[in-house]
Amino acid sequence: MTQCDHNCSSCSINSCEKKIEKEKPNDFSQIKNVIAVVSGKGGVGKSMVTSLLAVELTRAGYMVGILDADITGPSIPKSFNINERVKGSESGIFPAKTNLGTKIISINLLLDNVTDPVLWRGPVISGILKQFYTDVIWGELDYLLIDMPPGTADTALTVFQSIPVDYAVIVTSPQELVSMIVEKAVKMAEMMHITVLGAIQNFSYVVCDNCSNVIELFGDNDNNRLSIPILDKIPFDKKLSTAIDKGMIELAENTYIKNTVNKLIKVYKES
Numbered sequence: 001m002t003q004c005d006h007n008c009s010s011c012s013i014n015s016c017e018k019k020i021e022k023e024k025p026n027d028f029s030q031i032k033n034v035i036a037v038v039s040g041k042g043g044v045g046k047s048m049v050t051s052l053l054a055v056e057l058t059r060a061g062y063m064v065g066i067l068d069a070d071i072t073g074p075s076i077p078k079s080f081n082i083n084e085r086v087k088g089s090e091s092g093i094f095p096a097k098t099n100l101g102t103k104i105i106s107i108n109l110l111l112d113n114v115t116d117p118v119l120w121r122g123p124v125i126s127g128i129l130k131q132f133y134t135d136v137i138w139g140e141l142d143y144l145l146i147d148m149p150p151g152t153a154d155t156a157l158t159v160f161q162s163i164p165v166d167y168a169v170i171v172t173s174p175q176e177l178v179s180m181i182v183e184k185a186v187k188m189a190e191m192m193h194i195t196v197l198g199a200i201q202n203f204s205y206v207v208c209d210n211c212s213n214v215i216e217l218f219g220d221n222d223n224n225r226l227s228i229p230i231l232d233k234i235p236f237d238k239k240l241s242t243a244i245d246k247g248m249i250e251l252a253e254n255t256y257i258k259n260t261v262n263k264l265i266k267v268y269k270e271s
Helices: 046-059 122-134 154-162 176-191 238-245 258-270
Strands: 029-031 034-038 064-068 087-089 092-094 103-105 139-141 143-147 167-172 195-201 230-233
Touching: 034 046, 034 154, 034 176, 046 064, 046 143, 046 167, 046 238, 046 258, 064 122, 122 154, 154 176, 167 176, 167 258, 176 195, 195 258, 230 258
Parallel strands: 029 139, 034 143, 034 167, 064 103, 064 143, 167 195, 195 230
Antiparallel strands: 087 092
8 A cells, every 4th residue: 555645536446445535515615726825833923924925916906805714823814904703694604894895714704702712632623624615605716815823734634634735825034943834834735745935934034224225134045945936025124014914905005925915816717
């Protein structure tokens, strides 16, 4: 018996007891492209990148949704200043909508208090993630962005096995240690036969307010050990971080991710 690569969709062993079928959206949802924003590590800015991608794709005229898969550390609603709990009916759950029309589902939109911890074990979290895909009435979407949790273990594996992810975008920071850990996420996506479009390097540099010099706070490490190209670089930008803290991400003027957005639009048009 060959070694399992955890990619059940292409497995020829029909009798496998662990085989997992891909989930399907409900009859009220038509999702054209599912994009996972991945790191393999926490603290590199996956949620910010996911939010920025949603903003730029929406500005480009596409219909976008965000599935906040970081169940124990959700932050997507905060970026868009969404505070009200989502509602549902017998047909499903209605996602929240941002000012520009991006649709969002997050565990924080189901809690009584956004600071309440989610003390659930893996199987329960996995079940919720599947419901976010199958039970939410997404309507017609050009892109569903999944803000992935850190790591390559149970929760991330649930997303890759159960949800039909088309492409992955990697988020990293300019540190050799981070490159090593992020590469695990790259290899995980490849093992699951998911095309990795490239990486966005966050915390890349800072521009001095007084002299406009570019300062590389982490040194000259440029994630050279990554097996994928760096598509865009996001600096330390006070205006950007302030916009996120105030829930005004959709008003951000410079998002620094044009190359990644163009790549997503290109693969969409070619599909």
